[in-house]
Amino acid sequence: MIRVLVVDDETLVRTGLRMILEAADDIEVVAEAGNGTEAITAVARHRPQVVLMDVRMPRMDGVAALQEINRSQSPPKVLMLTTFDRDEFVHAALRARAAGFLLKDTAPRDLIAAVRTAADGSAVLAPTVTKRMIDAFADQFSPDVRAARERLAVLTARERDVAHAVARGLANAEIARALGMTETTIKAHVSRSLAKLRLTNRVQIALLVRDAGESGAWSAHAAESPRSQE
Structure with missing residues (x-):
């Protein structure tokens, strides 16, 4: 069973992600968090294998949380969620070694597949995200x-x-x-x-x-x- 932590400042988004992920037989959402600070605490408490985390959040954003999480022993794989429209945090998250990026409008089956791929230790970069990131950060x-x-x-x-x-x-x-x-x-x-x-x-x-x-x-x-x- 793949243990997942869902992190987003919007309750409805977290609920939707939980419903999608728990529809899969091999995925369990072990906790939710509403910002980066809560995410760090939840990682230490629940030891998820994969963290699905929004880039933009109050108090502590996803990039800062990712950096802190990666300092822990045996950190989980962190997938960043983004709308990507001129998202200045994406480059910073890459440098912080995010396991991948997903757009918030990713299809449910692709979201489930991405979590499985991340848990397996591989990078997750949807083709649409890859193209837009290349275009945005080529310079x-x-x-x-x-x-x-x-x-x-x-x-x-x-x-x-x-x-x-x-x-x-x-x-x-x-x-x-x-x-x-x-x-x-x-x-x-x-x-x-x-x-x-x-x-x-x-x-x-x-x-x-x-x-x-x-x-x-x-x-x-x-x-x-x-x-x-x-």
Whole structure:
């Protein structure tokens, strides 16, 4: 059973999220909190595996709470909820190592899938969120094209294929199908790429690919790659 803490300053939102999540047989909402301060206390008391937390809240916002939660021993995975419309907190949350981002209008089945993915230790970035984050923060992550390409040069050809697919907002399962690999292999490629590039999450990979001017190169290159190679 996946233990989840729901954090949002609006009672109706928390109630709605609880109803959606508890419709799944393998998810239990162990507590709710109305701000970041309450969230920190609830994490210590209830030991959830996943925290679903609003970015914007009174008293203590989601980013500040995330930073504090991540200082604890064996912290839970924290998924940030955002409307994303000009949300200046998203970049800060990325730097604080959020496990992922979801829009508040995410479909119920996708919300449940995201919680399961986070509990499994993988990053959660809905394609729509990925695209909007890249568009919004490209300027802040933009070294010149040559520098970005030099960084990507440390990746193998297959790791680069996966990086290009990540930049398109594809999930691991979609990348696996497109490249003829297993999802486990895709996860391994992403992990190795993050380590080689000294990055912390998939969005930063996507931004680097964009900076290198390679965000449109994936389809043609992948089509030429042997699908059986891993």
